[in-house]
Amino acid sequence: MKAILINKDETAGYTCKLSEVDEAQLPEGDVLVQVEYSTLNYKDGLAITGKAPVVRRFPMVAGIDFAGTVIESTNSRFQAGDQVILNGWGVGETHWGGLAEKARVKADWLIKKPEALSAAQTMAIGTAGYTAMLCVQAIQSAGITPESGTVLVTGANGGVGSFALRILKQLGYTTCASTGRSEEAEYLKTLGASEIIDRAELSEPGKPLQAERWAAVIDSVGSHTLANACAQTQWGGAVAACGLAQGMDLKMTVAPFILRGVSLLGVDSVMQPIAQRESAWAALAEIINQDDLNTMTNEITLDQVIETGAALLEGKVRGRVAVKI
Missing domain, CATH: 3.40.50.720 (NAD(P)-binding Rossmann-like Domain)
Known part of the structure; x- marks a missing residue:
């Protein structure tokens, strides 16, 4: 699978590349998700450029949020075909993140996508x-x-x-x-x-x-x-x-x-309990419309992430960046 992979070693130092990664390397978790959209947040920009110690383990797949469809689940809360959202929980920092074609995570980190929003819209909103x-x-x-x-x-x-x-x-x-x-x-x-x-x-x-x-x-x-x-x-x-x-x-x-x-x-978005997450997303589904998202959001692809992440930290990016995987 393709992923934005961050690594650090004595020879090459801190590196971030769009890489081909063996799916077998995905970390442990009880839900496997086909990622459809992710985003670029300020924290992602810091991780991609290495300008702050966001990443705690190497190698690391970047991306602190994503939206996608469940492929496999061993947890009763989710089954194949469910559309889900993830924000935070250390994803992209200590656990492989959403700037990749697939992600394996804990069910407790996921909520079901509001029906009123598409995967693209949820990540136009994003973290x-x-x-x-x-x-x-x-x-x-x-x-x-x-x-x-x-x-x-x-x-x-x-x-x-x-x-x-x-x-x-x-x-x-x-x-x-x-x-x-x-x-x-x-x-x-x-x-x-x-x-x-x-x-x-x-x-x-x-x-x-x-x-x-x-x-x-x-x-x-x-x-x-x-x-x-x-x-x-x-x-x-x-x-x-x-x-x-x-x-x-x-x-x-x-x-x-x-x-x-x-x-x-x-206000911490990373460790919020499920009830607060669902409340916030339900409110967003009622308040935010497509015209708002068109005004605030730029959409890019995975191969544009590294360049855009650097521009984000330089204050050259307006509003939101959604990443179509």
């Missing part, structure tokens, strides 16, 4: 859209409604940011998009952004408490951006943090939390 939905559900659970005020979305040109803007718009929220690419302002407005700010307003160290601007924040950037976003969140607001594009450091004080009652909500 980025699924994570964005988890973030939106997190701020909703914290009591943030459309009437609460403006929601800031950082990293707005990325996959999570793009979907967060669209989901929030569909749910009636007013949003502000933070971006370092001013030329993409019209694109962000088509997704639902009412206001655009330059990411430079948030990306440098700031005061512990600043003017109250946001009812809530969905942040995929981390570092100073997250610290400033918390410092600008209004009393009783909520900040959902799900990424570290700027960095994983967080230099701030407790002031926003104890003086304004701001909630900082960590």
Whole structure:
């Protein structure tokens, strides 16, 4: 089978190639899936380029998510012909991933694909859209409604940011998009952004408490951006943090939390229980339509993955990248 294979040894160093791999090398698991679509996420870009230690075992097939059809199953939850989705669970990091023609995984990592979405649509949404939905559900659970005020979305040109803007718009929220690419302002407005700010307003160290601007924040950037976003969140607001594009450091004080009652909500898409996954995907199936996906998604093939992964890290890719296997 064909796969994006990452390896590391003393002779060649860190390598990533589109390779022919013996199917017998697939790791243990109780479900074998014919992969139809995967995606390129920020984490995939890091793994493909080796710019961060995402991959924990070698050799490794890249790809943190996929959609496909069950070929074989020894688990009663699934049978041949079932259409399934996988997001996270260490796939593409410690267990061979979805940027390949087949994948063997644990049944507990899979959910059935919503009937309203095709395999192509689920991976046009992918882990980025699924994570964005988890973030939106997190701020909703914290009591943030459309009437609460403006929601800031950082990293707005990325996959999570793009979907967060669209989901929030569909749910009636007013949003502000933070971006370092001013030329993409019209694109962000088509997704639902009412206001655009330059990411430079948030990306440098700031005061512990600043003017109250946001009812809530969905942040995929981390570092100073997250610290400033918390410092600008209004009393009783909520900040959902799900990424570290700027960095994983967080230099701030407790002031926003104890003086304004701001909630900082960590959102992890990798280890979410099945019930939360199914809830997020069911909501996505109702909210996202094909026109949205056409606006936000580029489709590539397996032989374009390595080049596109590098471009993704350089900020040259808008929205989502779906990979047709």
